Amino acid sequence: MINLMDNCCSKCTHSPATPCSNYVLCRTAGPFCHTDKGCEEKRKNHINNVRVPSGGNYQQIIVCGGTGCTSSGSARLVDSLKEAVNEAGLSDRVAVKRTGCHGFCENGPIVHIKPEGIFYTRVKPADARDIVNHLADGQIVERLVYRDAAGNSYPHFHEIPFYAGQTLILLTNCGHIDPEQISDYVAVGGYRSLVKVLQHMTPEQVIEEIQLSGLRGRGGAGFPTGKKWAAARRAAREIKYIICNADEGDPGAFMDRSLLEGDPHSVLEGMIIAGFAVGSHQGYIYCRAEYPLAIKRLKSAIQQARQWGLLGKNILNSGFDFDIDLKEGAGAFVCGEGTALQASIEGLRGMPRVKPPRSTEKGLWEKPTVLNNVETLANVPLIIQMGAEEYRKLGTEQSPGTKIFALSGSLVNPGLVEVPMGKTLREIIFGTGGGIRDGKAFKAVQLGGPSGGCLAEQHLDLPVDFDSLSSVGATIGSGGMVVMDEGACMVDVARFFLAFTQKESCGKCTPCREGTKRMLEILERMCRGEATLDDLADLERLCRVVKNTSLCGLGQACPNPVLSTLQYFREEYMAHIVEKRCPAGVCAELVRYRIDENLCRGCGLCLKNCPVQAIRGQRKQPHAIDDSRCIKCGVCLSKCKFKAVVRS
Amino acid sequence: MQECHCEDKQMKLAQLLLKYKDTPGALIPVLQQAQEIFGYLSPELLREISAGLRIPLSRTYGVATFYSQFHLKPRGRNIIKVCQGTACHVRGGSKVLEAIKRYVGVETGETSEDLRFTLETVACLGACGLAPVMMVNEETEGQLTPDKAVKKIADCE
Incomplete structure (x- = not known):
């Protein structure tokens, strides 16, 4: 028994060909079929190696292996830590493990010592030896401990303000288990919900439990998951499909990626349960190709689940068959829309079709299909485990549970956070997110990506749930939250989103194909200071037409960024149109850079860094910018040490 | 040969x-x-x-x-994908892109004549906490400035 999943001795006979219904529970609490102290001991040891309980003589160095920390160099860090552990002769009681994302990406690479819960940030390979010394003598490496802006240090994971305000139920495994080992997932209680469903529940009971929990789709629309499952269950067809929508395309959203990279089995488990409830035997995961690490981990998770008989024929001797195939997207945002995604799996251009019929009646290959988002499916095993009643204690009446948000933009602590539904924007942005960076003032928060809206200061005390946000023209969307400070121009932000939807519009229906193009042209004219008040009236009319007449959600929601900024930041539009001025100083054509002669020392730094040689001047003499050459890149402003470069 | x-x-x-x-x-x-x-x-x-x-x-x-992933023309040895997502945009992603364009000498979607680089933009790489971000081949590079980005690219063969 090298692995927790292996059979402990010859008495255990579980395999995909000879499945045993007790297999999963047996791994963590068994063996049940025979009495053997030795076998029990072996299993306990394997579990302790994953859970790392305090009081034991076993320690673990967890290195974050999410995309963020990997790009900050966490792979090399794992090697140097392993080397240092070996050198110190601690390899029999200290293990180095790479997990999924910890959410605290800006401070990566992150190292977490278990069981003590000591948390190190921005760790370099050169720090490996000091960390290993800490394990040997218990002395915390002070210089690697997280410090906030005020200089307070937080050595323990759960004390850090970023984590203290969170309720980690979906993300809890991400920073603790090795996502490439199914045994880790089982050791922390994984696949128990599947066992419960297969052994003790009927499909109807599963659907009822999900309906009672009030779970709503986390992909954006917030449709009740149980209702969707029930509709597909009712469809009297032999073949049905479950699709996991992992085509996370909204700019500014990366919670699905983190779940897939950090805890892929929870999504698989959710899918198998969905298959059982609906009466489907085949699932597909449609994952965007821009997430190579998520694809790699999903492939390994599917392979391991098959190897141990948790996917395939006669799962755990229940008579239920279910398998999952992975489909890689090919780069089209519109494929996040259900019917377009199905067309893409069928090998066609990813274009949406008219609804009804709904996918639950006629979906993939014309068969009833349930399409759920990654985060929705990850909630399913939790609900089965906790029970609907307990689950409902989290979140609000109409939006139960937690939601993962991807905080980004001008924040002190950007990253991935999980909070109960109903927290206010203020609590999330200023509490968990740590407020606005560089001492600047809050201006707006963009929620829900290209389909969402921008909210202003007056909305900060709104609870974040499906209904409160849609009442003010925004949506939770998939959970992207981009925070903007006073330096952001709202007309430019609207232009940015329209440029995105215009590019991603599939071209099937005219309002979206032509409307987005014309809206974008008007917004570009505004940013150049060439728009008139007539343009503004046209823009508002176009917004209404595109919203009301587009074929799919992409078109119907794409005016939201424009409408919400028009509603809450109208004065900024007026400044661009009437005064030909960009108050935030972002729109390049409305900005001029000049050098204040009284402040310029003639150091030449701006001249040297100007990419287009637009700055002239003698050494130690005031310099000047040639407007005809200047491309308004702002390098001179950022390089000048004497604040002599002025933007107007 | x-x-x-x-x-x-x-x-x-x-x-x-x-x-x-x-x-x-x-x-x-x-x-x-x-x-x-x-x-x-x-x-x-x-x-x-x-x-x-x-x-x-x-x-x-x-x-x-x-689909944007398919290419009907030959591509460069090094693929640069500059993120133009929201978070990158508000933290200076377009300036990073401009600097790279100047260094490589091609527009977005083009390949340099010597086939050394292909320059592309992507809607979001999902590494928003590290904005602005780009991908050079398989590596994700975060917390970029125009200078830092150009330095990374200059190292490519």
Whole structure:
């Protein structure tokens, strides 16, 4: 028994060909079929190696292996830590493990010592030896401990303000288990919900439990998951499909990626349960190709689940068959829309079709299909485990549970956070997110990506749930939250989103194909200071037409960024149109850079860094910018040490 | 003299087409894997795939031009993907892109003449906590400034 999943001795006979219904529970609490102290001991040891309980003589160095920390160099860090552990002769009681994302990406690479819960940030390979010394003598490496802006240090994971305000139920495994080992997932209680469903529940009971929990789709629309499952269950067809929508395309959203990279089995488990409830035997995961690490981990998770008989024929001797195939997207945002995604799996251009019929009646290959988002499916095993009643204690009446948000933009602590539904924007942005960076003032928060809206200061005390946000023209969307400070121009932000939807519009229906193009042209004219008040009236009319007449959600929601900024930041539009001025100083054509002669020392730094040689001047003499050459890149402003470069 | 692997590649393509010949919905995975073998989808290759899967060339072409991942022209040895997502945008992503354009000397979506670089933009790499971000080949590079980005690229062969 090298692995927790292996059979402990010859008495255990579980395999995909000879499945045993007790297999999963047996791994963590068994063996049940025979009495053997030795076998029990072996299993306990394997579990302790994953859970790392305090009081034991076993320690673990967890290195974050999410995309963020990997790009900050966490792979090399794992090697140097392993080397240092070996050198110190601690390899029999200290293990180095790479997990999924910890959410605290800006401070990566992150190292977490278990069981003590000591948390190190921005760790370099050169720090490996000091960390290993800490394990040997218990002395915390002070210089690697997280410090906030005020200089307070937080050595323990759960004390850090970023984590203290969170309720980690979906993300809890991400920073603790090795996502490439199914045994880790089982050791922390994984696949128990599947066992419960297969052994003790009927499909109807599963659907009822999900309906009672009030779970709503986390992909954006917030449709009740149980209702969707029930509709597909009712469809009297032999073949049905479950699709996991992992085509996370909204700019500014990366919670699905983190779940897939950090805890892929929870999504698989959710899918198998969905298959059982609906009466489907085949699932597909449609994952965007821009997430190579998520694809790699999903492939390994599917392979391991098959190897141990948790996917395939006669799962755990229940008579239920279910398998999952992975489909890689090919780069089209519109494929996040259900019917377009199905067309893409069928090998066609990813274009949406008219609804009804709904996918639950006629979906993939014309068969009833349930399409759920990654985060929705990850909630399913939790609900089965906790029970609907307990689950409902989290979140609000109409939006139960937690939601993962991807905080980004001008924040002190950007990253991935999980909070109960109903927290206010203020609590999330200023509490968990740590407020606005560089001492600047809050201006707006963009929620829900290209389909969402921008909210202003007056909305900060709104609870974040499906209904409160849609009442003010925004949506939770998939959970992207981009925070903007006073330096952001709202007309430019609207232009940015329209440029995105215009590019991603599939071209099937005219309002979206032509409307987005014309809206974008008007917004570009505004940013150049060439728009008139007539343009503004046209823009508002176009917004209404595109919203009301587009074929799919992409078109119907794409005016939201424009409408919400028009509603809450109208004065900024007026400044661009009437005064030909960009108050935030972002729109390049409305900005001029000049050098204040009284402040310029003639150091030449701006001249040297100007990419287009637009700055002239003698050494130690005031310099000047040639407007005809200047491309308004702002390098001179950022390089000048004497604040002599002025933007107007 | 450089060794030619053309036959090798043709063999792989034949195997690929054989494997997926009767699988419904196989066109996209076949295009993906064919592109992996040949680097890009040439007109001849699209014709062969259509014939092999018995799909009209018009449909193969329609699919190949719909998805941004498919390339109908040769690509550079190094692929630079600059993120233009919201978070990167508000933290100076467009300045990073401008600086790279100046260094490489091509516009977005183009390949340099010496085939050293292909420059692309992506809507979001999902590494928003590290904005602004780019991907150079398989590596994600975060917390960029225009200078830092150009330095990274200058290291590429």
